[in-house]
């Protein structure tokens with residue numbers, strides 16, 4: 001390859017899309033029909049969000065494909081660039097004829113299914129996912145995609161069946177359990193849903209004893225608050241981070257690790273509570289969550305400090321088996337006796353309700369826990385949970401954690 005394009009590729013791989021686009025366009029002034037330069041320019045423009053520019057280069061790339069009808073790599077690359085700028089139908093116009101020419105290659109079928117799914121041709125996407133599962137029955141991404149697609153078109157019963165197939169391949173998989181629970185409830189299979197979303201058995205919330213050396217949970221929380229607020233990692237995540245919620249929310253990375261001090265004491269508290277949780281819940285033996293209890297695990301915890309009002313959308317903790325939250329500081333508006341009297345527990349921890357993007361038609365079972373300072377809540381990582389919106393001028397501090405199987 002010429003040096004000109006080697007530089008463009010290098011700039012792209014290093015994340016300098018602006019430079020890559022300028023260099024690709026310079027190369028095209030000397031050789032306007034250079035297909036590879038158009039492809040790299042499209043890629044750079046797409047990364048910069050300059051969709052029209054990307055599209056202009058892609059039209060020329062697409063023309064060159066007719067001279068190489070069986071070149072799967074070139075077709076996949078150009079289709080992938082259309083997908084990146086959300087021109088899903090254009091991607092499909094490249095991929096579907098290709099699939100007819102080269103046969104059922106899993107990569108091509110996967111790209112077709114994903115583009116159909118995005119282009120709202122979900123019924124057709126399901127058909128392709130089924131074909132893909134026959135070819136790659138252990139590919140967990142396909143299991144995820146078919147469950148999501150089936151739920152999206154209201155075929156909850158089928159989604160529950162596919163989640164069950166997924167669990168056979170990956171017993172105890174957090175996401176598969178989550179899909180199965182949502183799908184069962186949505187399909188009206190209430191007793192099976194209840195077994196997975198058994199809040200009485202699987203969710204615990206209690207105020208812990210103060211660690212040794214602290215006269216009360218209040219003095220422990222004060223020490224913990226000082227340690228968290230002075231933690232060097234505590235910051236508002238960048239807006240493009242999945243952890244970003246609000247400028248008023250600061251979070252740390254993993255805070256466990258210190259061998260002494262209040263954070264070490266908190267780690268001991270969490271470990272003790274986690275062990276007690278598992279010990280109490282060694283039955284029923286055939287429960288997929290109980291069966292998947294990790295023999296060895298790592299504990300990952302992060303502090304979240306919220307300086308004003310807040311809420312958090314429903315989510316699950318993909319990496320965990322068991323998750324939890326320890327409340328260090330709770331605003332008076334949340335802890336007051338009156339909170340909840342009108343039916344809504346502002347700042348409450350709600351477990352069980354899936355996020356609105358699932359488009360569920362039923363009201364899913366859920367439970368609300370009113371947090372208290374010194375309380376630890378433990379729940380299976382597959383259960384959707386969220387914080388009910390609240391407003392306060394006071395600070396809220398909690399430490400969330402995951403029990404991560406090794």
Ligand SMILES: [Fe+2]
Nearest residue numbers: 315317385400
């Ligand atoms: Fe969470």
